[in-house]
Amino acid sequence: SAVISQKPSRDICQRGTSLTIQCQVDSQVTMMFWYRQQPGQSLTLIATANQGSEATYESGFVIDKFPISRPNLTFSTLTVSNMSPEDSSIYLCLGLTNTGELFFGEGSRLTVL
Amino acid sequence: SQQGEEDPQALSIQEGENATMNCSYKTSINNLQWYRQNSGRGLVHLILIRSNEREKHSGRLRVTLDTSKKSSSLLITASRAADTASYFCATEDTGGFKTIFGAGTRLFVKA
Numbered sequence: 001s002a003v004i005s006q007k008p009s010r011d012i013c014q015r016g017t018s019l020t021i022q023c024q025v026d027s028q029v030t031m032m033f034w035y036r037q038q039p040g041q042s043l044t045l046i047a048t049a050n051q052g053s054e055a056t057y058e059s060g061f062v063i064d065k066f067p068i069s070r071p072n073l074t075f076s077t078l079t080v081s082n083m084s085p086e087d088s089s090i091y092l093c094l095g096l097t098n099t100g101e102l103f104f105g106e107g108s109r110l111t112v113l
Numbered sequence: 114s115q116q117g118e119e120d121p122q123a124l125s126i127q128e129g130e131n132a133t134m135n136c137s138y139k140t141s142i143n144n145l146q147w148y149r150q151n152s153g154r155g156l157v158h159l160i161l162i163r164s165n166e167r168e169k170h171s172g173r174l175r176v177t178l179d180t181s182k183k184s185s186s187l188l189i190t191a192s193r194a195a196d197t198a199s200y201f202c203a204t205e206d207t208g209g210f211k212t213i214f215g216a217g218t219r220l221f222v223k224a
Contacts, residue, residue, distance in 0.1 A: 033212070035214075041216070042201060042214045042215060042216045042217055043156075043201070043203075043214040044214075045212070045213065092156075094212070096205075096212070103158065104156050104158075
């Protein structure tokens with residue numbers, strides 16, 4: 001199975017600040033995605049992280065709020081900008097392998113005060 | 114919007130009984146996956162079934178896929194208390210290789 005490492009695992013942040021989450025995957029992963037899971041809800045796709053170019057965002061998510069980088073095949077970051085309590089959530093990095101299997105990072109539990 | 118829709122939303126059974134959860138979707142897919150999420154923990158990949166497959170088994174799990182009806186079912190046989198969790202279906206669409214998750218079925222297995 002693919003290995004995906006995500007950090008930080010959790011953080012408590014102040015309103016108005018920004019937090020960057022990092023995701024490192026192994027070479028089996030071809031595509032990378034960022035999801036959000038708000039309390040009691042399912043996973044919502046934020047964006048597809050594209051290597052060397054701008055991420056592809058889903059409806060309701062914008063680059064100014066969730067800038068994403070993917071400088072190479074195996075590394076991506078998601079920044080949650082100008083945070084508010086509504087951004088409190090678990091953020092997950094997912095990797096898709098060339099066999100079509102999806103593997104999750106451990107998730108980053110964010111609490112915004 | 115999320116296209117995977119699971120039913121029932123919640124299911125409570127006795128240990129030893131079988132649990133069946135269903136998932137419907139709307140678009141053409143490459144594959145459909147089932148995941149388990151224990152309370153407060155991450156998701157665990159259970160099984161993947163490709164669009165050209167109709168049935169797949171893994172231990173006590175049996176998954177079926179009916180692409181004509183755009184639906185899938187997950188059967189857990191001889192359930193155990195440890196199976197208590199939320200179960201999600203996720204579909205990978207043929208267009209953008211995005212994986213979309215349904216809202217999940219909460220399964221409670223009573224000992």
